[in-house]
Amino acid sequence: MSDSPLYRRVLLKVSGEALMGSRDYGLDNATVRAIAEDVRDTVALGVQVCLVIGGGNIFRGVAGAAAGMDRAQADYMGMLATVMNALAMQSALERLGVHTRVQSAIDMSAICEPYIRRRAMRHMEKGRVVIFAAGTGNPFFTTDTAAALRAAEMGCDALLKGTQVDGIYSADPRKNPDATRYQRVTYLEVLARDLQVMDAAAISVARENRLPIIVFNIHEPGAFRAVMLGHGHFTLVQDE
Secondary structure, rough: OOOOOOOOEEEEOHHHHHOOOOOOOOOOHHHHHHHHHHHHHHHOOOEEEEEOOOOOOOOOHHHHHHHHHHHHHHHHHHHHHHHHHHHHOOOHHHHHHOOOEEOOOOOOOOOEEEEHHHHHHHHHHHHOEEEEEEOOOOOHHHHHHHHHHHHHOOOOEEEEEEEEEOOOOOOOOOOOOOEEEEEEEHHHHHOOOOOOOHHHHHHHHHOOOOOOOOEEEEOOOEEEEEEHHHOOOEEEEOOO
């Protein structure tokens, strides 16, 4: 337990589905605001924060490809969905007084900045939150991989994955009440046990860059701030 943050700079990965709340599609404003409030309170600790938000609440490239679309085209549509979510989160954060910048891997100069690594780092040094949109800018890569890549590029001390449950389990605890929650696992154990918290490419990028992954419940009020202080329930992915 600590009263000061464990990490100086972190990247928070939030799935698009996390923004739906109880809805079946799109954005739930109350849910977006609750996550924004948690980010604001974490920034107030002096932590430099950047985010990657998925697009599954609007469009999933894999699902589009499965329905018969060209996979690359479907993935680009998914990237556009992440930009929409990034702009929504930026709006919520700025209503709370948090200076925020959106940087897109695909040039959209009318609505956000292009992704420029050194500019993003400077924003965070000034206390601004940076949201990285449009994934890596390439099809066939998930936003989990984009999150691991951006976290490594930004020199983050940890990558946080906000999910629907309070850590990594041996099975989905919402479907299997006997599922075991792991307090700590290694990168290779995640892959070997097929724990599916992130795709293999994201886990590999994190492992190669010695980037700890912390998995927690994004819907628990104040959970992001609590994890930064070493409190609450979460699972740490890191080599021994």
